[in-house]
Amino acid sequence: MQKLSYVIPCYRSEHTLAGVVREVTDTMRTMPQYDYEIVLVNDCSPDGTLGTIRSLVAADPHVQGVDLARNFGQHAALMAGFHQCTGDIIICLDDDGQTPADEVGKLLEKIQAGYDVVYASYDNKRQAGWRNFGSWVNSKMTEIMLGKPPELVVNSYFAARRFVMDEMIRYEHCYPYVIGLVLRTTKNICNVSVHHRAREEGRSGYTLGKLLGLWMNGFTSFSVKPLRIATYFGTLSAVAGFFYIIYIIISHFTRHTAPLGWASTTALLLLLGGIILIVLGLIGEYVGRIYMCANNAPQYVAREYLHHEEASR
Incomplete structure (x- = not known):
C-alpha cells in the first residue's frame, strides 16, 4: 500500500x-x-x-x-x-x-x-x-x-x-x-x-514586496542568468558608447564644432550610472547570499x- x-x-x-x-x-x-x-x-x-x-x-x-x-x-x-x-x-x-x-x-x-x-x-x-x-x-x-x-x-x-x-x-x-x-x-x-x-x-x-523577494530568491539561488544579462547590458552600453565617441570625433572634423548636447550627455551619464548601480547591486545580492550560506x-x-x-x- x-x-x-x-x-x-x-x-x-x-x-x-x-x-x-x-x-x-x-x-x-x-x-x-x-x-x-x-x-x-x-x-x-x-x-x-x-x-x-x-x-x-x-x-x-x-x-x-x-x-x-x-x-x-x-x-x-x-x-x-x-x-x-x-x-x-x-x-x-x-x-x-x-x-x-x-x-x-x-x-x-x-x-x-x-x-x-x-x-x-x-x-x-x-x-x-x-x-x-x-x-x-x-x-x-x-x-x-x-x-x-x-x-x-x-x-x-x-x-x-x-x-x-x-x-x-x-x-x-x-x-x-x-x-x-x-x-x-x-x-x-x-x-x-x-x-x-x-x-x-x-x-x-x-x-508585492514579498513576491519580489521570492522572485529574486529563486533567480539568484538557482540561476546565473541575471549576471549574464547584466554582462550583456554592460557590453551593449560599452559598444554604444564607443560608436558615440566615433560620431563625436567625426562631427568635430566635418562640422568644425563639437555637438552641444549637454542634455543628451547628462541623460547618457545617468543611464550608464544606473546600469552600473544595478549590476553592482546584483553582484552584491549574489555575494550576500554566498556570505549567508558560508555562515551556515x-x-x-x-x-x-x-x-x-x-x-x-
Missing part, C-alpha cells in the same frame, strides 16, 4: 485549517488503497494557528505538526515539512481552502501514469488581479531564468514522487525555492486542471515537533 504525505504550510489559518484537514480526511476515506499522513507546519503565525494544529494533532493520529521558531516563509516551511514526511508520494497544498484537496485523485492519476511531478492548473483563479499579473510575471521569469517549459503551469498545489523529495531535501542552504528545486531535479512534469476556490476568509500573506544561516529552525501520542496525553 502506497502512503501519501500532505504537507501544508500554515500562516494565519486559525479558522480555515481545520476545514482543510477535514477535507483531506474525508477524501482519503474514499481512497482506501492509500495510507496517508498530514504534516502541518506553523510558520510562526501571529494568530491561534498553533493552537489549532495542536488540537488537530491530538484528535487524529494521521496528523503531525512542526512549529517554526520564527517566520521563515512558505518555501522554508515546505522544506521543514518535507524533512518530516515519510510517504511515497508527497502532496503540497494551501491552508486557506483555495486548493481543492478533494480533487487530489486527478494529480495521483498522472503520478500513477508515470509522471514524476504533477502541478494543478486552475480553470479560473479566484484571487486579486495584481496577484494574477504577478503569477504571469513569475511564469515568464521562470521560463527565462530556470528553463521552465512555456506550457507548464507551476503553483503551490502539486504532487511529487519520493525520489524528487529526497533530492530536494539535500538542499541545505538558507534560501530554498521549491519551484527551482523541482525543475533542477526532473523535467518529467505535467499539469492537470482543477477548480480554484475563493478564499474562505482573510487575505493572502504575499504582499539556517534554512528553518523548529521549536517543537508535535505528534499524536504526545499531544493526546
